[in-house]
Amino acid sequence: MSAHDHQQQQLKQQQQQMRVNDIHDEEEEEEEEEEEEENEQLQGEYAGEDYYGSDVSNDSGTESMPWIAWFCSLGGHQYFAEVADDFVEDDFNLTGLNSIVPFYKEALEMILDLEPEEDSTKVPDVSIVEASAEQLYGLIHQRFIVTRQGLQQMADKYQAGHFGSCPRTYCQSTNVVPCGRYDLPGVETVKLYCPNCQDIYSPPSSRFHNLDGAYFGTTFAHMLFHIYPELVPNIPNKIYAPAIYGFKISEYSRCGPRMQWLRNKQDPNLLDVTGKLIKDDENAK
């Protein structure tokens, strides 16, 4: 029970931090992008110092904070859920990751806040382990968020709007979820999936442009809406019709509409397996 309480406390702590971060974000978005980038750099430097402070000399204020909570509280890491300790501790969940992540053992120790073993002094630089720990955490995160517990956490984050909203006008700022297009790290950065238009978008803030898409994976976004179908927004389907002085542009025009199929959405229950409208067939008979 005490462990559970502790975890819940951590969760609350994290959520508070998230909120603080969010407020901070909103303020930042008001600024120009350049300023935002400057801030990011500052934060990055600060994070680095913080990191060395907590692990090398153990004298900073964050020493009481577990690594995972600290990592998720960093600027630009708002998309991450906090992976439960027992999930990381179960070796079975980490199968195969040791071949992908360099300095796997050291990185895992860092994530779990374990004291480094005496014989592991081969590490040339702490910052390398830091990068490995980030990658390892990301890949564990990819596996964690498709479990029941992870999905629950991410569903809460989704409902709280931590991932932002869809930029498409007719999606009426519905919430989006992070997703990747590849499951292997180092291929592409994170994208945002909109459950209404079923399309993917780049995150608006440049701070997410160096977050790996593999940390969220290809599966998570769709698993979430499969398990929680009530989260799928119900927004009337609208297709933009280009017009000049109120007159629609003819299809026959060279620059007339050609992409309207893309946003043409139908209730899947009204479609048969070949994609035809079932009603049409009945009428034909």
Add this chain to the structure above:
Amino acid sequence: MEADKQPTSYYIDRRIDGWTDEWTCSQLQGVHHESALANPIVQPSFVAFENLCISPRYLCSVLTMEDYTSGSDSDYTKYWIDWFLGSKGNEYFCEVDEDYILDRFNLTGLNTEVQYYSQALDLITDNLDETLDEEMRDIVEKSARHLYGLIHARFIITTHGLTKMLEKFKKCDFGRCPRVLCHSHPLLPVALSDIPYTKSVKLFCCRCEDIYNPKSTRHASIDGAYFGCSFPHMLFQVYPQLVPPKSTDRYVPRIFGFKLHDVAKQHRYQDMVREESHARIMAGIEGLPSGPTAPASSSAKEQQLKNKAEGSPSVASESGAMADIN
């Protein structure tokens, strides 16, 4: 202008091209000041326009543009317009030619739309005397910004306005499409309503033909009426070579590598819709010569051949410019 040399094979193209070459000169220039002002109904002899039912003020704003030279005068630093364009959040606006503002005909009807119209106009053209108190000046300032926006909406669909906005489009001043499969294609501002104070400005992507909200809250609060519903489409009618090739790529959701049944059904439906519309368009284009546009499309074919012979370098350079954007 390259646009004029383009083959004008389709219905609307012919009309728009008509604006830029046939209808430019003496024939109409006399009309807009005298008879159009006195009798603001489009003359039936304006064949190219009667079916489009364009309001006369727009019609003439298009036409009056022709006698303007480029507004590349020196020393604009002290001017109100320069200050306005330089201030934060106004990056979407282009510079409206002073000649355009000074021609009262282009401002027809705006005096009922804007409070303190004459003071606001004086402020825009830097003729306002400094005797106003601060409170009044703030009000006039606000009116001036509103007035400038409304003039801007009319100006950017004129020939010169379009070229100015084209430059901004090529520089990606309006941002890039957030949709991943559009590969950061440049956007254009568009409105959902021409009436001021109704909807904020949106951004149109010509690759996916959809509209998006501006990223920054500063831009998201600009009134859409300062750009108008027609602007991006007018731009592509005049510069059809800027329309990128359409792609059938789309995002396919997968769980552990397996496609989802419901989504796959919808995608099949979309494919069906696309194929149907493609077939319809192809059939329609072939059927066009039998209609009233027959001479146009046959001459378009000739023009196309001519273009192949002589005009192809200019087309290539234009598409090359587009490639630079990407």
